[in-house]
Amino acid sequence: MGSVKAELLRLWKWPATWVLIGVWLVMTLTFGYVFNYLALNGGTNTRAMSQQQLISAMQPENVGAAVVRGLPMFGGAIILVLAALAVGSGYGWGTWKTTLTAGPRRVSAMAGTLGALAIIVVVLVALTFVVDLGAAVTVASLEGWDWSLPGAGVFEALGASLLIAAMWTGFGVFLGVVTKGPALAVGLGLMWAIVTENLLRGVGSLLGPVESLTEVLPGGSAGNLAGAVGGSGAPGVLNSLSGTTSALFLAGYVVVFVGAATVLKVRRDLV
Amino acid sequence: MIVTTEKLTKRYGDRAVVDEVSLSVRRGEVYGFLGPNGAGKTTTIRMLLGLVQPTSGTATVLGEAPGTPGALLKVGSLIEGPGFYPYLSGRDNLRVHAARRGAGRTEVEAALEQVDLVAAAGEKFRRYSLGMKQRLGVAAALLGQPELLILDEPTNGLDPAGMADMRDLVRALAAQGQTVLLSSHLLGEVEEICDRVGVISRGRLVAESTVEQLRGDSVLLVRADPIEKAHVLIEGSSLHGDVLHVRETDAGALVRTLVHADVDVQEVRPLRRTLEEVFFEMTGAA
Numbered sequence: 173m174g175s176v177k178a179e180l181l182r183l184w185k186w187p188a189t190w191v192l193i194g195v196w197l198v199m200t201l202t203f204g205y206v207f208n209y210l211a212l213n214g215g216t217n218t219r220a221m222s223q224q225q226l227i228s229a230m231q232p233e234n235v236g237a238a239v240v241r242g243l244p245m246f247g248g249a250i251i252l253v254l255a256a257l258a259v260g261s262g263y264g265w266g267t268w269k270t271t272l273t274a275g276p277r278r279v280s281a282m283a284g285t286l287g288a289l290a291i292i293v294v295v296l297v298a299l300t301f302v303v304d305l306g307a308a309v310t311v312a313s314l315e316g317w318d319w320s321l322p323g324a325g326v327f328e329a330l331g332a333s334l335l336i337a338a339m340w341t342g343f344g345v346f347l348g349v350v351t352k353g354p355a356l357a358v359g360l361g362l363m364w365a366i367v368t369e370n371l372l373r374g375v376g377s378l379l380g381p382v383e384s385l386t387e388v389l390p391g392g393s394a395g396n397l398a399g400a401v402g403g404s405g406a407p408g409v410l411n412s413l414s415g416t417t418s419a420l421f422l423a424g425y426v427v428v429f430v431g432a433a434t435v436l437k438v439r440r441d442l443v
Numbered sequence: 444m445i446v447t448t449e450k451l452t453k454r455y456g457d458r459a460v461v462d463e464v465s466l467s468v469r470r471g472e473v474y475g476f477l478g479p480n481g482a483g484k485t486t487t488i489r490m491l492l493g494l495v496q497p498t499s500g501t502a503t504v505l506g507e508a509p510g511t512p513g514a515l516l517k518v519g520s521l522i523e524g525p526g527f528y529p530y531l532s533g534r535d536n537l538r539v540h541a542a543r544r545g546a547g548r549t550e551v552e553a554a555l556e557q558v559d560l561v562a563a564a565g566e567k568f569r570r571y572s573l574g575m576k577q578r579l580g581v582a583a584a585l586l587g588q589p590e591l592l593i594l595d596e597p598t599n600g601l602d603p604a605g606m607a608d609m610r611d612l613v614r615a616l617a618a619q620g621q622t623v624l625l626s627s628h629l630l631g632e633v634e635e636i637c638d639r640v641g642v643i644s645r646g647r648l649v650a651e652s653t654v655e656q657l658r659g660d661s662v663l664l665v666r667a668d669p670i671e672k673a674h675v676l677i678e679g680s681s682l683h684g685d686v687l688h689v690r691e692t693d694a695g696a697l698v699r700t701l702v703h704a705d706v707d708v709q710e711v712r713p714l715r716r717t718l719e720e721v722f723f724e725m726t727g728a729a
Binding site (some may be wrong): 173174175177181182185186188265266267268269270271272273275276277278281284363441442443 | 486489492493494496500510511512515518520522523524525526527528529530531536538539540543544545569583586598
């Protein structure tokens with residue numbers, strides 16, 4: 173518990189944590205509500221969505237879908253950056269050396285980092301939900317729609333959001349440990365999340381096996397889970413796999429990324 | 444013994460960075476770990492803290508294997524400069540460290556007071572001077588009331604005043620009975636502070652004893668005329684150019700002997716090798 177408390181204290185007071193969370197909230201608000209609202213009120217509908225689709229996307233009862241749809245790509249990228257920075261920066265600052273000589277076993281120290289990141293990610297998803305719900309209620313009130321709060325189904329969407337966020341967190345932690353620094357970890361992570369998987373999807377339209385592979389890659393699995401719980405109309409959201417299959421792949425990635433990062437952290441010399 | 448190592452070795456490929464080092468640190472002493480840059484001091488210390496796994500050999504720290512919670516919780520360390528979060532204040536950095544060591548706020552404040560950082564405790568770590576950063580590192584090492592302090596080059600990069608402050612701090616800790624393993628390449632620092640020293644060169648421990656023993660017995664330097672006659676008169680003396688070195692502590696008797704034999708005595712003074720001379724001799728550094 174001491175390790176989690178220590179990591180939480182330093183991540184909570186780290187400006188980067190709140191800058192990244194703030195950027196994500198502005199993005200989800202802008203792309204999920206502001207642009208849709210403007211499109212609904214006389215703007216050009218560039219996504220070829222009907223008025224009914226726009227209204228549905230902004231309804232408070234659909235806020236769960238609004239939360240999950242942003243996470244497979246852009247939200248995931250931000251979470252990955254946060255995790256990679258949180259772990260990778262410790263090598264440059266020399267804080268891993270301080271942490272690993274403080275007392276707890278290396279596994280406990282690593283669990284502390286993972287636990288604190290998990291809490292931060294839960295806060296991020298919860299804040300996304302609250303901000304999206306606030307925006308949805310505001311839009312619905314301004315437009316005079318009949319609206320209702322989300323039903324129990326929202327928990328499925330939020331659960332999926334947390335699993336997707338956990339996968340990107342694990343990916344960022346893994347990259348931070350492997351590269352032993354923040355810059356390369358962030359660069360590689362962003363490259364993968366935003367560029368590589370999309371390029372592979374492009375190739376996949378020409379080669380069947382590559383297309384099948386892209387569906388189960390980290391971003392693909394996240395996109396499929398988001399699609400399975402109602403997220404749609406956002407980059408990275410897919411509808412190729414069932415929710416269960418994609419959730420299993422994501423859980424597998426979490427185990428592999430976190431497990432590999434922990435084994436490396438425990439066994440590797442800190443020089 | 445607080446620390447013992449037996450043939451502790453670390454190899455990277457074919458190169459032995461630390462080569463069969465066997466040393467021991469006793470309770471209550473300030474042990475100077477001396478060696479030129481790159482001699483293997485920091486790697487040895489990292490092995491004692493479990494940061495680096497030895498290729499072969501064994502080590503025990505306070506009776507425990509290095510790197511285990513049982514050992515680490517009783518050891519405070521500052522390795523190659525302090526590692527803290529630049530965006531946190533000095534106090535918050537200590538609180539983070541205290542949480543990991545199971546120490547409370549009272550201990551954080553006591554440690555800040557001990558290193559004279561209370562006034563600057565609220566400032567961000569990145570704004571600290573090098574001396575303040577080092578002192579915060581020592582404060583972190585003091586958290587949890589460790590039985591052993593391991594300080595690796597604590598005066599590195601400090602100005603003369605900062606170095607003096609750090610020496611005073613280590614002296615004060617030693618006076619309180621704190622066991623300290625102090626690694627340094629600054630000989631004056633070690634000579635002033637340490638009870639015993641281990642000298643490491645090219646990965647091998649070439650000597651381990653008290654500073655006094657390392658410097659050897661003192662000799663008398665005698666300048667006299669004629670020097671050859673004095674050399675014959677004084678048994679066991681050795682001629683070094685135009686002076687004699689005599690393993691004799693009774694200078695009065697020696698002078699009387701020479702004067703009675705009609706030898707002019709021009710200078711008699713004790714001569715003792717400095718730790719620096721011993722160090723250069725042992726390590727081949729110059």
